[in-house]
Amino acid sequence: MDEFTTWDILRNLLLAARWTVLLSLVSFIGGGLVGAALLFARIGSGRIGPTFVKAYVELFQGTPLLMQLFLAFFGLGLLGVDVPAWLAAGVALILWSAAFLTEIWRGCVEAIARGQWEASSSLGMGYVQQMRHVILPQALRIAVPPTVGFSVQVVKGTALTSIIGFVELSKAGTVVTNATFEPFTVYGLVALIYFCLCWPLSKSSQILERKLNVAHRNH
Amino acid sequence: MSLIEITEVKKRFGDNEVLKGINIDVAPGEVIAIIGRSGSGKSTLLRCINGLENIDEGSISVAGAQLLPDELHLKALRLKVGMIFQQFNLFPHLTAGRNVMLSQMVVKKTPKAEAEAMAKTMLERVGLGHKFDAYPDQLSGGQQQRVAIARALAMQPIALLCDEITSALDPELVSEVLAVVKELASEGMTLLMVTHEMRFARDVCSRVVFMHQGRVHEIGKPEEVFSNPKTPELQQFLGMTH
Numbered sequence: 001m002d003e004f005t006t007w008d009i010l011r012n013l014l015l016a017a018r019w020t021v022l023l024s025l026v027s028f029i030g031g032g033l034v035g036a037a038l039l040f041a042r043i044g045s046g047r048i049g050p051t052f053v054k055a056y057v058e059l060f061q062g063t064p065l066l067m068q069l070f071l072a073f074f075g076l077g078l079l080g081v082d083v084p085a086w087l088a089a090g091v092a093l094i095l096w097s098a099a100f101l102t103e104i105w106r107g108c109v110e111a112i113a114r115g116q117w118e119a120s121s122s123l124g125m126g127y128v129q130q131m132r133h134v135i136l137p138q139a140l141r142i143a144v145p146p147t148v149g150f151s152v153q154v155v156k157g158t159a160l161t162s163i164i165g166f167v168e169l170s171k172a173g174t175v176v177t178n179a180t181f182e183p184f185t186v187y188g189l190v191a192l193i194y195f196c197l198c199w200p201l202s203k204s205s206q207i208l209e210r211k212l213n214v215a216h217r218n219h
Numbered sequence: 220m221s222l223i224e225i226t227e228v229k230k231r232f233g234d235n236e237v238l239k240g241i242n243i244d245v246a247p248g249e250v251i252a253i254i255g256r257s258g259s260g261k262s263t264l265l266r267c268i269n270g271l272e273n274i275d276e277g278s279i280s281v282a283g284a285q286l287l288p289d290e291l292h293l294k295a296l297r298l299k300v301g302m303i304f305q306q307f308n309l310f311p312h313l314t315a316g317r318n319v320m321l322s323q324m325v326v327k328k329t330p331k332a333e334a335e336a337m338a339k340t341m342l343e344r345v346g347l348g349h350k351f352d353a354y355p356d357q358l359s360g361g362q363q364q365r366v367a368i369a370r371a372l373a374m375q376p377i378a379l380l381c382d383e384i385t386s387a388l389d390p391e392l393v394s395e396v397l398a399v400v401k402e403l404a405s406e407g408m409t410l411l412m413v414t415h416e417m418r419f420a421r422d423v424c425s426r427v428v429f430m431h432q433g434r435v436h437e438i439g440k441p442e443e444v445f446s447n448p449k450t451p452e453l454q455q456f457l458g459m460t461h
């Protein structure tokens with residue numbers, strides 16, 4: 001039997017952590033794009049858009065991410081589509097992130113004082129112009145800290161994808177443990193890597209929040 | 220010829236009828252003060268004239284054009300009628316100059332250089348030429364309100380609606396804003412202003428409208444209205460505020 005050094009363990013975990021980072025990025029960016037589309041449907045003046053998005057958000061916020069992963073993985077499989085784990089993981093995480101981001105951003109848009117809408121209306125601006133020049137620039141600024149904060153949830157959320165067989169950091173931890181029989185060392189290192197990914201994010205979210213509170217200004 | 224014709228205007232919020240048939244005709248260059256107790260419908264009336272609220276009955280026309288609640292008519296109306304709010308409502312992410320430039324560029328498609336020149340002129344006019352690059356949170360309340368006036372003026376409206384524009388200001392800042400309004404009035408701008416500044420109303424306004432429970436209860440020249448109130452409600456109101 002080969003001896004595993006701590007370095008061997010760490011190296012294997014770090015290699016797998018690349019997938020955690022990649023999946024996080026894809027989920028966050030994809031979720032952001034879908035979330036932005038949902039946001040416009042949600043705050044638009046239509047009938048169907050807001051109702052649909054409300055239901056969508058409630059569905060994804062009201063069920064565990066794990067169930068969503070199972071449904072994406074096994075559900076699509078039942079339909080005869082052979083879904084690889086990475087695809088199911090990506091799709092589920094994108095849709096899940098979109099639900100949370102759209103809700104965070106809706107809160108930011110609604111936090112803009114009604115007077116801003118009224119003043120821009122009284123100056124003759126239409127809905128799109130108000131959004132583009134008055135509401136979104138202000139909403140985006142207050143959205144930055146909670147959005148960055150949410151990215152931490154995305155990173156941690158990727159850990160669940162190990163259960164459907166996607167080999168990212170957590171799954172690699174299990175594999176390496178089975179080979180080394182050193183669960184404490186392995187999972188300790190896994191936790192450390194997660195911490196190194198998440199801590200800068202949550203810290204920068206806090207710093208951004210403080211900064212934007214002090215000088216809430218564009219240039 | 221009236222510039223603004225308000226005819227039998229009614230407005231309800233649910234079961235609450237806030238305007239119960241308002242009739243006012245405003246001639247060009249008139250300065251009208253609207254006074255009345257809290258809840259009498261003063262703000263609602265101004266908001267209806269600017270299309271921020273839809274009216275349920277009656278009609279409003281500005282410079283001969285009917286106010287209709289579709290996007291195109293609303294925009295046309297808002298180019299003619301500017302509005303100043305109690306809370307200033309400057310865009311906090313833009314400098315004073317940019318606040319004045321934005322709607323010119325976005326709504327009227329004025330080229331940037333021209334909008335900038337106009338913004339400078341208008342800020343000069345309210346005595347704030349030197350604050351072009353200041354952000355709203357770097358300005359006093361009185362200065363912010365004057366920027367808001369400049370912003371409305373830059374659209375070259377034919378009338379301005381002012382809803383208690385000095386009520387959110389510290390007492391020592393009220394006069395600088397009123398001075399600007401007085402100047403506008405003397406230049407012939409048509410003004411409809413909800414105000415609690417009775418002295419200002421007496422000195423500057425051509426007519427005073429006393430609103431009570433959603434109706435125009437008394438209307439007339441300031442001398443008549445203030446010195447010789449006919450109804451007990453107005454007598455009581457004036458007694459209350461003096």
Ligand SMILES: Nc1ncnc2c1ncn2[C@@H]1O[C@H](COP(=O)(O)OP(=O)(O)OP(=O)(O)O)[C@@H](O)[C@H]1O
Pocket residue numbers: 232235237255256257258259260261262263264
């Ligand atoms: N958006 C709204 N929805 C429901 N009720 C409203 C709305 N806006 C105003 N009201 C009601 O209409 C009535 C008149 O309000 P309005 O703001 O016009 O009064 P006002 O004369 O301007 O009073 P104030 O001096 O306090 O500003 C009040 O009873 C108010 O509660």
Ligand SMILES: [Mg+2]
Pocket residue numbers: 261262263382383
């Ligand atoms: Mg009011």
